[in-house]
Amino acid sequence: MEECKRSIGTLSEEVLNKLAKMLDNSTCDHEGITCSLQVLSATGSPGRALLARLADRCCSLDFLLHCLRKIDHQEAVQYLSTMVTELIQITVQPQSQQATVGGRLVLTCKASGPPGLSYQWFKNNEETGSTPELVLCPLAPVHQGHYICRVNHGVNFIFSQWAHVRLVHSAGCSSSLFQGSVSGLLITHQPQSRAASEGDTLFLECNAEANPPAQYEWYHNMVPMKQQNTRSLKIPCVTTAHRGLYKCKVFNLYHEVWTDVATVVIGPSSITDASWVEVDRGPATDKVALLIGNMNYLYHTQLCAPIADVHEMTNLLRQLDFKVVSLLDLNCQEMHSAVTEFLLLLDKGVYGLLYFAGHGYENYGNSFMVPIDAPASYTSDHCLCVQNILTRMQEKETGLNVFLLDMCRKRNPNDDIIVQPGLIKVTANIVFGYATCVDAEAYEVKREDVSNGIFISFLKRRVCEDEKVTVMLDRVAEDMGRCDITRGRQALELRSNLSERRSLTDRIQTAECSASYSARNLQWAVAHVLPKSLCLQFDCGVKVQLGFAAEFSNIMVIYTRILEKPKEIVSCCAQLTDFPEDVEIDLKKSNQETLLEAGSLLLIKEDLPSPELPSRYTRIRGLQRLKTELTFTVCLHYTYSNMDEEVEERQTVTVGKPLVSKLNLHEPRRPPACSDSLSFSLDSFNVPECSSFTEGFASAGSASNAWSYYAQTGRESSTTDSPTSSRSANVPEETDSPELFDVPQPLVASKSLPHSQLNDTNYTFSDMYNFHSH
Template structure:
């Protein structure tokens, strides 16, 4: 029997492509699949994602259905759930193909685990596979097959253990001419007792950090009414947290090392696994199967018929909704007169990706000065109106005086005061005047008092509303910390927030859980704790659906107003007289950071080699490191976010140039493409050809954030399509903007956390690594008609990275 509980993404690429072809070319196709999947909150597709599916037909090899299947796989869609959707659609062709594929597919359900054992001891390497009947197993040590003994069994037994057994082992599972290999398992001979199956960082004596499962849960067969007991024991530093999953769905009440269900029913059957994690590591237990029936698994008097994941709670139709959802994310790192930070880049990128999954219109900006922050907030306010959910996230230096919080721009002087900073309460007052439905502030900064600022701010009285939520990364008069070590990912606050932000819960409940998660982390106790302030009286959630009450014209104006900040230049092909064709493409890393790549599409046979470099960028308006321009990879070009799908594949190498601070671009972006090439009959003589290119004002540069503007506070000031005087409409409102290329930028980032800016002798704490989602920024601007706009999409879990790092005591955190 096939394993229907596994993720859709475990199907082979050929199987997924064939299934995509079936759903692309039938009346009961991918749109119907998306509509049925939308009934389950976990698999709900936004309008932006459906539009992304549609535009796949513009590519010669694009498949809307294949794109949709990838999105479902990202959200842990099981094969059983997909099958149930296809049956509801009555697409018999797809049902038959999927059933045949799964039933004949070999899938390893239990992987052999690396172990360390004592001389004379006993080691068992286990491998289990699901698939058609008649599977056989072959074990190998390195390249040599293990003959005799248990070498052809599912369990390889090594006893008594000696130095000869040390090495790497792998299992091959066969069915006819088809085979699949397990992962490698390393057996290490030791004279001290320790084994390390399921470890994210080895915990040998003398090590500093890690997370290791010492006892795995076991598969069981129980009868209805009996109790179910599963246990997962670990060794961890810092202490571990647990979260059990049933059929790949999180069990909200099961968050300890032991799972207990007092009286099971048939709905409790299926696959169980436990996610074990601490601040810096995350591992999963082996998946186990729980069979439930009147007697035992061999009793033919019962049959399992429903292995689809149980539906999650769906809120009633009368739930609250947003008229729109908008987020402004600012991360300041490179300060002119204060301590440099590292984590804001990763944190802003991570949160932007998650909010886009919740249908937020997101503007993400790095390294803004005072004028740019003021202008960005003013433009953000233009996107707000009655019933809109507004979210402002700031990561960087900050302080709090007399109950007012201040965000510090990168150009703030050494002894800054409130005149050099932005007051969060003033922003809130302006947001309230827009009659927003929900105001959320997430402030990732210190809240120590600023001794240079004795002025009591007067931002004016706040309205009496019940829709304000403040989430502070640390408590009043306390510092936030930054981990100073290489190869890190998120800061502390986002490390916990990203686990919860997409939960379908009242926003205060979600943040309370984040605070509880931080409180359970022993490393943070007495050092940093999230503080929540709120007067929210309704069950408003970041996951609330959008239901616009505006006229189509007003809604179109809002979409255009937001989309102008995300216009990428259209990809183009340059034809040189020598016969070489060069493609220029563009990708958005943030709303104010763009990557340009060039690649050779075609060259005559007589040309031996050629490359296209970008030169002559404007001296003012963009931040460009010339030493890192025209590099062979995005990492070499200065980005910590490796570009993925939309850039040229490995077999078509290109050159990459990264432009920062686009908000300071005052004129159209113009540069030169310099083609270098050599003819095969000319000895080492290089020829050059130049082509000047103008691409307009990309991304946030259209907003002219460098220009002062008067704060707009009245909701009546929101521009309409007939109000071109608004700064966002200053660039030919009526023109047809080109659709931007989809940009895909993953991340494996070095990050740190946020600290106060006064330069005191640092205290130290530790560091480690978190897995980072690998997000994409995709801004596709349609014409001015009220059409849905593409915001972004997230990549699959397989793109996430996790690097081991050292953790001992509180010796590498720094506060300033």
């Protein structure tokens, strides 16, 4: 039914609160919904919080009803079904129009919902009509202004959008073309769908009659085409990159009209055997990325670059609408679990990207990523085989598989086992970008505070380019080849069977009714929710703010601020202590006055609310190992004006399981299978597939905000931000220095690593001690 395709956000507050109460009091024991409610229990009403997150991610009522039926919550199903039938939905919005004095103009508003809907038209708060169509005839200056329609059913109502009526004087056009037409612009020839072969010339045409004369602007997949502003569109020598949806915007000084959509299909070249038919795999249905950086090895050389490299890649991929999870210092079990959770988020048509920075090796054509707890003489049994991960990714029918491996590829003399990974399918969608060649090492440059890997130093300049992935990586290889410092030591190697123009910048287009897309967004977001900012009131009258920010998906910074204190208290400070043993806290760097002193080199103070207030910062690492809720003590030390002795008050705080700790990566996973349902997996709902795609493109940036790399505190992470805001809100200021491997300079805490063009002539090493291999 049509009503079920509406968003959960269309439900009234009263309906949402009643549904939340039913969910909170539910005795259902379904794994997925129980997990979701438990992880949101800290918000007060876990059911209300869950519904809010579903609404933020534009989940449909159909998806919610499906989940409620799956857990056999009959009360909620019956209540929601009743409410759905009573919802009012405007199906035809009134449009702004222009017409001449003395003419005739019709504003139309139509709505679906329960029987007996009534309409009220308003102009400047005065009621002007009570039917779905408001007829203004003959038009006079008094009719000019803004109109809105209210659709009513009992006490329920909904307003339409505003429509602006503007009167213009007749331009003297006597043509019968516009008699009876209020638009003043008429398309007389629509562009037609076409099928072409690679190398052919594509020709599309539209025509319109208008006064003043019409202008034209062509769009390909909703993106304006440069220098295509005539009624005819001609593209010589087309490729598969030209396939997609085309339409033209026709406009003049007063009017704007869009043509119908023309679908262009590009087949194989006409000079090849006609029996070969290209398979159209469609656009990206989503984009997800797992970034792992291992630095602090227990039995091997410590690395410095992964923290900065993962940080750089996270920022860049988020700008490309990837849902990114970034993890530092994982042991073998945690790496296996992280990959398993990553695979749960893949689905048909999804772009999957895996980036690893750390120790690694290659034996017999197979690449292995080394966890931080690998023994001194490690073998493949202690590591993760990249080719095995690829096999499991292919089971999901992914649209693109990209592996960026920033690690050494020397042979491991301790490992004589020939690993036989699963059979790799011929999918023509696999790209391997190795930071170095076979039997060679990958290097990082040691700097005072933060090191940068050579691979990422060049990759970050190119990764956002709107080019085929292999073309982009080829340019990275050329950049590295022109650099004196890398020549003879490290050269990027590219392996690919990519046959189509797949780019990391490709837009996401998902089916309007895709429940799997909604479930994937929810699963991805729930695991990266930060605790809400808290205000603690102490008996002495001091009020302390407690805030949280994410540095990585498994590293969080907690800050304390004194918001209020009585006048008789001359000094006070709040310190955190008594953390659980599961997480890693550097006691020497806890409760520090600056982020840099707390060990956070990548967060900047300006990313936090009210940065002008004095704060104390504590950095918590290894959240993936947290087995219970995060509980700690806030210890307030203060001194009265007439006392020399310091007084202490303590409060215990519990903030649930923040960020990736909800996934319990420390727990072993079952053997991988297509039907596995781990954590809050898609399969736990048996989500139905939908193959129809909308014409518009859905932005993944909304969901990626929930993985907010520099998550703002004092408010919930929003998933409804525009793509523009999600791409710019948390990006640290860049340095102005174009040199990358210049004389080592300390990295200021409020700066990110440079993205500017690299000056090869300035690449120098003060000595070879600054040159380290993975």
